[in-house]
Amino acid sequence: MADQQSSRRRFLRNLATTSAAAAVGSNLFAEQQRAQHEWLFRQKIAANDQINIALIGAGGMGTQDTITALGVPGAKLVAVCDLYDGRLKEAKTRWGNDIFTTRSYKEILARKDVDAVIVGTPDHWHQQISIDAMKAGKHVYCEKPMVHDITEGPAVIKAQKETGMVFQVGSQGVSSLGNEKAKELLASGAIGTLNYAEGFWARFSPTGAWQYPIPADASPTNVDWDTFVSNTNKRPFDAMRFFRWRNYRDYGTGMSGDLFVHLFSSLHFITNSYGPEKIYAAGGLRYWKDGREVPDVLLGTFDYPQQGNTHPPFNLSLRCNFVDGTSGTTYLRLVGSEGSMDIDWDSVTLRRNQTIASDDPFYIEQLKKAGKPITDRKKILGPAEMVYRAEKGYLGGPHDHFVNFFTAIRNKGSVAEDATFGYRAAAPALLCNDSYNQDKAIRWNPEKMELKK
Numbered sequence: 001m002a003d004q005q006s007s008r009r010r011f012l013r014n015l016a017t018t019s020a021a022a023a024v025g026s027n028l029f030a031e032q033q034r035a036q037h038e039w040l041f042r043q044k045i046a047a048n049d050q051i052n053i054a055l056i057g058a059g060g061m062g063t064q065d066t067i068t069a070l071g072v073p074g075a076k077l078v079a080v081c082d083l084y085d086g087r088l089k090e091a092k093t094r095w096g097n098d099i100f101t102t103r104s105y106k107e108i109l110a111r112k113d114v115d116a117v118i119v120g121t122p123d124h125w126h127q128q129i130s131i132d133a134m135k136a137g138k139h140v141y142c143e144k145p146m147v148h149d150i151t152e153g154p155a156v157i158k159a160q161k162e163t164g165m166v167f168q169v170g171s172q173g174v175s176s177l178g179n180e181k182a183k184e185l186l187a188s189g190a191i192g193t194l195n196y197a198e199g200f201w202a203r204f205s206p207t208g209a210w211q212y213p214i215p216a217d218a219s220p221t222n223v224d225w226d227t228f229v230s231n232t233n234k235r236p237f238d239a240m241r242f243f244r245w246r247n248y249r250d251y252g253t254g255m256s257g258d259l260f261v262h263l264f265s266s267l268h269f270i271t272n273s274y275g276p277e278k279i280y281a282a283g284g285l286r287y288w289k290d291g292r293e294v295p296d297v298l299l300g301t302f303d304y305p306q307q308g309n310t311h312p313p314f315n316l317s318l319r320c321n322f323v324d325g326t327s328g329t330t331y332l333r334l335v336g337s338e339g340s341m342d343i344d345w346d347s348v349t350l351r352r353n354q355t356i357a358s359d360d361p362f363y364i365e366q367l368k369k370a371g372k373p374i375t376d377r378k379k380i381l382g383p384a385e386m387v388y389r390a391e392k393g394y395l396g397g398p399h400d401h402f403v404n405f406f407t408a409i410r411n412k413g414s415v416a417e418d419a420t421f422g423y424r425a426a427a428p429a430l431l432c433n434d435s436y437n438q439d440k441a442i443r444w445n446p447e448k449m450e451l452k453k
Helices: 002-017 028-033 060-070 085-095 105-109 123-135 150-163 177-187 239-243 254-271 361-370 397-411 419-438
Strands: 035-040 051-056 075-081 100-102 116-119 139-143 167-170 194-202 278-284 297-304 314-321 331-336 339-343 347-352 355-358 377-380 384-390 442-445
Touching: 035 177, 051 060, 051 105, 051 397, 060 075, 060 085, 060 116, 060 139, 060 397, 075 085, 075 105, 085 100, 100 105, 105 123, 116 123, 116 397, 123 139, 123 150, 139 397, 150 419, 167 397, 167 419, 177 254, 177 331, 177 339, 177 347, 177 384, 177 397, 194 254, 254 297, 254 314, 254 331, 254 419, 278 419, 297 419, 419 442
Parallel strands: 035 384, 051 075, 051 116, 075 100, 116 139, 139 167, 194 314
Antiparallel strands: 194 331, 278 297, 278 442, 297 314, 331 339, 339 347, 347 384, 355 377
């Protein structure tokens, strides 16, 4: 507690020095509207040695990851793997006929010219390909969530430790300027003692609700369906399941695994938390009646325990809505005893409560009726506001995430979102699904990373 008080005093001194706090005035409306701004910036990174990468899983996210990776100096794409021939043709059109393409990820891992792989496959292949890649001497950038099932995480952690390869999970906000600033502000005591956090994702457009386009030529001839289902339930070829895999539990991890995991990752990075000890979820299939097996509205509540001197106990609520007619804003909010922060990857809005002397007419009238003297009265105003924004030209969290990945490879260093971090973010997301499907609260030991009996 003494450390928290010291941090708050330190923050208040800094806030006063930089004029971040709005001055007290008589015009309350103007006071509420006043905000200060500070620009966040990132130094440019120069390439040293070239890193040859290969993409395994060339769907929408894998392709976007590769485009982002190639925007980092010193990265070169040499190979692409996918189970749909059409994507392999698109890869050659996009990146050149000289890249190697294959349906077999093991052919990628056997190539000596591949230094690192991007695993952009459906979730049910994340664990096996990641482990095989690290054992083959390849560094791995694996899309979130790190694993498809709660039982799969320990094996990935073990492989990373045993092989010494760099392993980065793709919740890109962890490397963003916004997350870094929020972490700094929380540690400085900017919002006092953390007691509550909340996050929200909203999407409505068909593709945003996983209604991905299905190619007209999709067939068992140009899709390796047998490999796709070889590690899960066998069934006849189904183009809907292959191209809209997030809608089905055999391959995807629902709204929580796709989106909540981003919020867990950012929250855990900012707070240095291991995760919650109690998980409960509710929701339903409200709109997208297309045969999907997962909800399109999901609510999760989570109890975070005291974690030594790192953070106090606090509660988290998460919401995700694929039926949002207002195209609502995505955000993560941290609320403390003295203020709050709204956080995204490019900015942080800090609000701190202010009090001033007031001539509240209701309060004065009550004092008069009671025959009591009228004394100074304090009341809460709208919070003073400080906005931290990324400077113009900032390339964003996804770019920074790959910069951190490649820097760790070149320098034999570490990354913020390694297998242990990735599992601690994936676990509550996966348990959120288990809670929804089983209609019960689930207990988790976030430090030991195991279910409580």
